[in-house]
Amino acid sequence: MSIPVGEAACLGAALLWAGSLQLFAGPIARHGARAVNLFKCTFATVLLGLTLLATGGWSAMEGASGVNLLLVALSGIVGLTIGDTALFGAVNRIGTHRSLLLQTTAPVFAVGLAWPLGERLNTGQWVGALVIFLGVVIVLSGDHTVASDTGSRRGIGVIIGLVAALGQGAGVVIAKAGMATVPVLPATFVRLGVGALGLIFIALATSGLGRTIQACSDRSSLPRLAIASLFGTYLAMLLMMTGVAWAPASVAAVLLATPPIFSLILESVIGRRWPSARGLAGTVIAVIGVALLATSG
Numbered sequence: 001m002s003i004p005v006g007e008a009a010c011l012g013a014a015l016l017w018a019g020s021l022q023l024f025a026g027p028i029a030r031h032g033a034r035a036v037n038l039f040k041c042t043f044a045t046v047l048l049g050l051t052l053l054a055t056g057g058w059s060a061m062e063g064a065s066g067v068n069l070l071l072v073a074l075s076g077i078v079g080l081t082i083g084d085t086a087l088f089g090a091v092n093r094i095g096t097h098r099s100l101l102l103q104t105t106a107p108v109f110a111v112g113l114a115w116p117l118g119e120r121l122n123t124g125q126w127v128g129a130l131v132i133f134l135g136v137v138i139v140l141s142g143d144h145t146v147a148s149d150t151g152s153r154r155g156i157g158v159i160i161g162l163v164a165a166l167g168q169g170a171g172v173v174i175a176k177a178g179m180a181t182v183p184v185l186p187a188t189f190v191r192l193g194v195g196a197l198g199l200i201f202i203a204l205a206t207s208g209l210g211r212t213i214q215a216c217s218d219r220s221s222l223p224r225l226a227i228a229s230l231f232g233t234y235l236a237m238l239l240m241m242t243g244v245a246w247a248p249a250s251v252a253a254v255l256l257a258t259p260p261i262f263s264l265i266l267e268s269v270i271g272r273r274w275p276s277a278r279g280l281a282g283t284v285i286a287v288i289g290v291a292l293l294a295t296s297g
Contacts, residue, residue, distance in 0.1 A: 006246025010255035013239040018262035020232020027221040033088030035211035041196035044233035048189040057185045064182045071178030073194040075171045080195025083167020086160045093157030100260040102161030104136045109169030110253030124296025129254045135286025176249040188241045261286045
């Protein structure tokens with residue numbers, strides 16, 4: 001049975017996020033979470049603007065409702081300005097894997113927020129979601145690496161990671177509500193552009209714009225930032241918004257929480273080593289969960 005377009009797009013976005021987050025880790029440690037987040041959002045917004053010009057997509061915004069545009073813009077503040085900055089901050093404190101594990105709670109927030117909007121998961125989708133969570137927890141529960149600092153640093157990292165998950169889940173639900181009259185490409189541009197503007201405002205208010213400028217001039221970090229932003233922000237965000245448009249918000253949020261699975265696979269391929277038995281078992285379980293969720297609509 002084939003996977004529907006929306007669900008397939010969400011999985012593609014999760015794969016790109018898993019790969020790009022590995023590339024972002026070094027620049028985050030060197031320049032800070034907010035600087036890297038501002039760079040990637042601005043870089044991808046410029047590319048999306050050029051894409052709209054090349055495809056004539058600006059005209060598609062003429063029929064969009066003002067309220068829907070505001071909702072899409074709000075999803076950028078919640079999901080990117082707040083959520084992604086929190087995610088990068090968590091990566092810097094507790095590492096990539098633990099941060100991604102916390103991101104798997106995003107669907108919990110999304111389901112709770114989507115409930116009043118009339119979205120319900122059917123029995124098969126609930127089973128699939130729970131199986132995915134089980135697989136992700138099995139994959140990452142064997143990761144006993146810790147950040148260099150202990151105690152309060154890890155505690156703050158966990159709190160920030162949960163804030164990132166809330167931003168991800170809420171951002172998906174808000175974007176879904178706003179895309180009723182806003183096509184995918186313009187919606188992605190508005191979401192990223194407003195998210196970037198929010199980050200610029202914060203940078204100006206905290207005198208942090210210089211760190212982003214420094215990151216842009218750092219020859220050792222710039223290639224990583226550009227490649228990761230191209231695939232992990234520009235392309236991944238287009239796929240994510242396609243998934244949000246075509247799949248129920250709750251289902252999209254669950255599938256967008258699968259980067260830990262792809263991260264394990266990518267690390268095994270890049271490092272040329274087999275994953276642990278726990279990691280392999282968790283991956284197989286999660287893949288079964290994805291199949292159940294994607295085909296139970």
